[in-house]
Amino acid sequence: MTDEIKNWAERIRSGDLRALARAITAVENRSPYASELMKALFPHSGNAGIIGVTGAPGAGKSTLVDGVAREYRKAEKTVGIVAIDPTSPFSGGAILGDRIRMQGHYSDPGIFIRSMATRGSLGGLARTTADVTSILDASGRDLVLVETVGVGQDEVDIVKLADVTVVVLVPGMGDDVQSIKAGIMEIADIFVINKADRDGAERVEREIRALQGLALRHDAWIPPIVKTVAHTGDGIPELVKKIDEYRVFLDKSEAGHEKRIQNWRNRLVEMLRDALMEQVEREHLGNGAASRYAAEIADHKRDPYTIIEEIVGTVGRR
Amino acid sequence: MTDEIKNWAERIRSGDLRALARAITAVENRSPYASELMKALFPHSGNAGIIGVTGAPGAGKSTLVDGVAREYRKAEKTVGIVAIDPTSPFSGGAILGDRIRMQGHYSDPGIFIRSMATRGSLGGLARTTADVTSILDASGRDLVLVETVGVGQDEVDIVKLADVTVVVLVPGMGDDVQSIKAGIMEIADIFVINKADRDGAERVEREIRALQGLALRHDAWIPPIVKTVAHTGDGIPELVKKIDEYRVFLDKSEAGHEKRIQNWRNRLVEMLRDALMEQVEREHLGNGAASRYAAEIADHKRDPYTIIEEIVGTVGRR
The missing domain is CATH 1.20.1280 (Monooxygenase)
Structure with missing residues (x-):
């Protein structure tokens, strides 16, 4: 080094x-x-608490994460925030929304915010996010809050990297959201019903309770439901209390250690996949080789399955 | 063989x-x-027209695809349908919704429907979908319709495999949907405004026109906007007409050939990634090795970056 x-x-x-x-x-x-x-x-690294916050677009995640960060600052804790913003897959630009405004809002060096775009078709977003989280962790931040939209496999992978996963729901999202929610429900350690002053908060709570019966957890924790109104700050202290309670639970039980091992297992596979692809692209797909292969396949001169076997058989041998 | x-x-x-x-x-x-x-x-393979249909949950894609399939049947064309259903990442079960009902509905062997789950954290959904599409293509189907929820990178990758991409929007989805839509907008060859009998259809049309000015296309095609009411069948013949027009455009211009090469390029990378990971998992991560590595990392006995370098350096050498 x-x-x-x-x-x-x-x-x-x-x-x-x-x-x-x-x-x-x-x-x-x-x-x-x-x-x-x-x-x-x-x-x-390994000292910070990693808190993942996920939920549908428009659930108020940014404001909520903002509030949680401020609450931790009251207790003299330092905070890093990693916000994953959806990207257009073609233009490559991030849809930052009000994230830029939020960033300008802070003059407190105790809160560090970084926006990341969901760019790139080669995946690897979970890996990059994990590395950024580790950097903030190693920099001595007491807490790292990772905020992501709860849709798609990438997002689920990101949330899996957290010690504590907070799933944010709001009243009145309609039945269509159920199909998206279902995937993310089972990874919640804490549920937040944000905008809880709206009609329908009780219905959302009943729905969560109903779905909780179906979820299989590897530990004895029963995910609590916290009602918040992020833009007024209502419920934020309660949410932070529940986050800390779960962190204590993880520390005291074997579940915390097991969760970190499981997280590293997932992360290692991600890292390997990316590293392998970088090597293969360098060795086999560079200088227009990928396009030449693709043209041969499109013209039915060669079949892709044989090409793949040839490449996989020689990786690392050049 | x-x-x-x-x-x-x-x-x-x-x-x-x-x-x-x-x-x-x-x-x-x-x-x-x-x-x-x-x-x-x-x-x-290579003879079927591959039509991708994508849009938000609740946009009525299943009913629309159903209608398009029936319309093609009227012209004596055979159709294969591949429907990607969201899966819970933990239970592994697909959320089939009304898909099962639809399947039972057909007694016509000219329409073959297959539902696929978005399972597995190792990705590869786009590859599997592509292979299934190729099988249906090779089986002699004139058209293969691939239906997927338009969220997440996986879904975008799937849609990229199509010759023709149809993006389905509906009035009244609210501003929050914009961030999801933005990524998928640019890959549309044809826009459908489904449930066009609802209020707000004109507003959606204006929004599409506004966003179209920003999109960069590689060909001279201007994506048409078709209004449909899938459950009554209104607009479906017009949609099929536009699909066929774009297919003729692709055949006549170089764009079609270039698009197939580009698709194969993406698909080859996907296939390679999966094949490499299968090999690495077999050679390096089997028999509990992944969990042992993960435990060493979690306990800070070894760092993951060095482990990755070691593994990548030896792939294929055993």
């Missing part, structure tokens, strides 16, 4: 926000330095 | 529905025979 990388890691650990921001950018861009930097930071 | 595989492929091509269903199951389960079967079928 070079002195430059060690120095960079040291600056991140000492709270240098520019060094921190630069590290996140390096991971996002898959810079050749990223892996070395992550190795240098790894021994200092 | 064994005679058994050749015989199986032959039965699929002759229209044997049981042989067809068994082939799809083999692909879904990643049976060891699947790759050989796909090789046998490949020379006979």
Whole structure:
């Protein structure tokens, strides 16, 4: 490891926000330095509480995460926020919404916010998010809040990386949302009914209770339901209390350790998949090779199954 | 290639529905025979028109696809339908909804319907869908309709495999849906405003027109907007007309050939990723090795970045 990388890691650990921001950018861009930097930071990670917050678009997640961060600041805890914003798969631009406004809002260095786009068709979003979370963790943040829209496999993978998963629902989303919700319901450690001053909050609560009976958990925790009105702050202290209770539960039981092992297992597979694809793209698909293969297949000169077998048989042998 | 595989492929091509269903199951389960079967079928694929239909949950895609299939049947065309149903990531069960009812509805062997679940955290859904589409194509179906919920990267990847992509919108979905829609808008070759008898259909049309100005297309096609009421059948003949017009456009211009090459390029990458992961899981992560690695990382005995480098360096060398 070079002195430059060690120095960079040291600056991140000492709270240098520019060094921190630069590290996140390096991971996002898959810079050749990223892996070395992550190795240098790894021994200092594992201390932060990782809180995942997910829910449908429009559920008020940003405002809620904002409120939770402020609440932790009252207790002198430092917070990192990683917000995953949906990206257009073609233009590549993130739909930042009011995230930019929120970012400008803070002058408190105790809260660090980073928006990330869901770009790239090669996946790897969960891996990048996990690395960014680890950087914030190693930088000494007490808590890292990861906020993501609760749709799609990518998002579920991201949420799986958290110690505590908070699923945010709102009254009046209609029955169509059920199909999306179902996938995310089972990973909730805490349910939030946000905008609980709206009609229908009780109905949502009844629905959660009904679905809870079906969910299989690996620990003895019964996910509580917290009602909030994020924009007034109602219910936020209660939510933070429940998050802390679950963290204590994880620490005291074997469940916390098992969950971290399971998380690392998932993350390792993600990392491997990305690393392998990078190697294969470099060795076999570069310089227009991918397009030549594709043209041969489209013209029915070769079949793709044989091409795949050939490539897989020679990976790492060049 | 064994005679058994050749015989199986032959039965699929002759229209044997049981042989067809068994082939799809083999692909879904990643049976060891699947790759050989796909090789046998490949020379006979490439003739069907692949139509992707996507949109938010509740947009009425199933009913619309149903209607399009019936319309093609009137012209004596045979149709295959592949419907991707959201799965719970934990229980693994598909949320089939009214799909089962629809399946029972058909006694016409000219329409073959297969539901597929979005299961598995290792991705590969796009690859499986592509293989199933190829099987239906090789079986001699004139058209293959692929229906998927328009959220998440997986779904976008699936839609990219189609020759023609139909994006279904409905009036009154609210502004929150915009962020999901944005990603899928740019891949539309044809827009459908379903439930067009509802208030707000004109507003949706204006929104599409506004967003169209921003989208960059690789061909000279201007995506038409078709208004439908799927449950009455209104607008369905017009939709089929537009689908056929775009297919003629693709055939006459170079765009169709380029699109197929681009599709195969994406698909090849997907296939490679899955094949590599299968090999790595077999060679490096089997017999509890993944969990042992994960435990070492969770206990901070080893860092994951070094483990990844070690594994990637030895893939295929055992």
